[in-house]
Amino acid sequence: MDAQQALADLTEISSQIQAAVVFDEQGKVAASTLEEGRADALAEGVGRLLEQALDVKVGAGGPLIQLEAATDEGSVFVVADGPTRIAATTAPDPTVGLVFYDLKSALRSIAAKPAARRPTPKKPAAPKKTTGAKKKPAPRNKKTDAT
Amino acid sequence: MRRSVAALVGVAGGMLAGAAFIRRRTVDRDRVDLYYQDGSMVSLSNGSPGADRLLPLAREILRKTR
Numbered sequence: 001m002d003a004q005q006a007l008a009d010l011t012e013i014s015s016q017i018q019a020a021v022v023f024d025e026q027g028k029v030a031a032s033t034l035e036e037g038r039a040d041a042l043a044e045g046v047g048r049l050l051e052q053a054l055d056v057k058v059g060a061g062g063p064l065i066q067l068e069a070a071t072d073e074g075s076v077f078v079v080a081d082g083p084t085r086i087a088a089t090t091a092p093d094p095t096v097g098l099v100f101y102d103l104k105s106a107l108r109s110i111a112a113k114p115a116a117r118r119p120t121p122k123k124p125a126a127p128k129k130t131t132g133a134k135k136k137p138a139p140r141n142k143k144t145d146a147t
Numbered sequence: 148m149r150r151s152v153a154a155l156v157g158v159a160g161g162m163l164a165g166a167a168f169i170r171r172r173t174v175d176r177d178r179v180d181l182y183y184q185d186g187s188m189v190s191l192s193n194g195s196p197g198a199d200r201l202l203p204l205a206r207e208i209l210r211k212t213r
Contacts, residue, residue: 019212038212045208049201053181056197062184069179069205076205089212092176 001109003031010088010106016099018074020088021046022110030084030110046078046087068096079103081111177202 003022011017011033021032023043032039053067067078071092077099078087086107090099177193179201191198 034212041211042208045204045211049204049208052200052204053179053197056181056189056191056201061187064181065184066182067179069201071177071202071206071209073206074209076208089209096180 001112003110006106006110007031007033009109010102014099014102016090016094017088017102018090020086020103020106022084022086022106023047024085025083042087042089046076046085049076050078050080050085066100068100075099077103079107081107084110086110179205 007020007022010020017033019032019034019038019042021034021039021042022030023046024030027040027043027047029036029039029043032042034042049069050064050067053064063080065080067076069076074092075090075094075096076087077090078085079100081104084107086103088099088103175192177198179191179198181189181191183189191201193202
């Protein structure tokens with residue numbers, strides 16, 4: 001999916017997201033909900049934030065894939081998938097899990113290219129099982145005592 | 148007379164407690180959570196060495212995007 005379309009879908013789905021930008025490792029903006037100058041500033045700021053975050057190593061393992069910076073003015077979210085990054089800003093006290101989920105979904109939809117459909121090999125039809133079918137017990141008739 | 152003084156002291160005490168609660172909530176809110184590929188997460192609260200560098204950058208980003 002086109003990055004701009006993915007961001008349009010993202011802001012439509014998530015009312016918590018105020019601004020979002022998709023950019024690469026070099027800070028090149030692929031799509032944004034902001035106008036060009038502010039989008040570049042957001043990407044550049046988030047790039048610096050990521051750089052500083054990479055320096056923080058408190059016994060953590062593996063590369064940094066997600067970040068949330070929460071302040072009284074709002075929150076900044078960043079999700080990285082290989083060279084592609086998506087960043088978003090929200091109002092204070094967002095639903096963190098939901099925002100991360102929406103950002104990851106947007107990134108996935110950008111990464112997913114419309115691949116040509118491969119014909120799936122047909123499995124030979126399994127023979128129908130006729131044995132082992134349990135016989136239903138006959139329903140009990142209710143006693144109709146007319147006394 | 149005594150009653151009104153007690154009421155005033157009560158209201159003032161309530162306001163102080165409320166202000167302290169709000170202040171504490173605001174201070175607690177400032178933090179940075181870092182998630183790594185191996186599933187681990189590091190939370191840097193306000194005042195920690197890492198957060199001191201990251202939180203001003205986050206505030207700057209938020210101001211720029213407004």
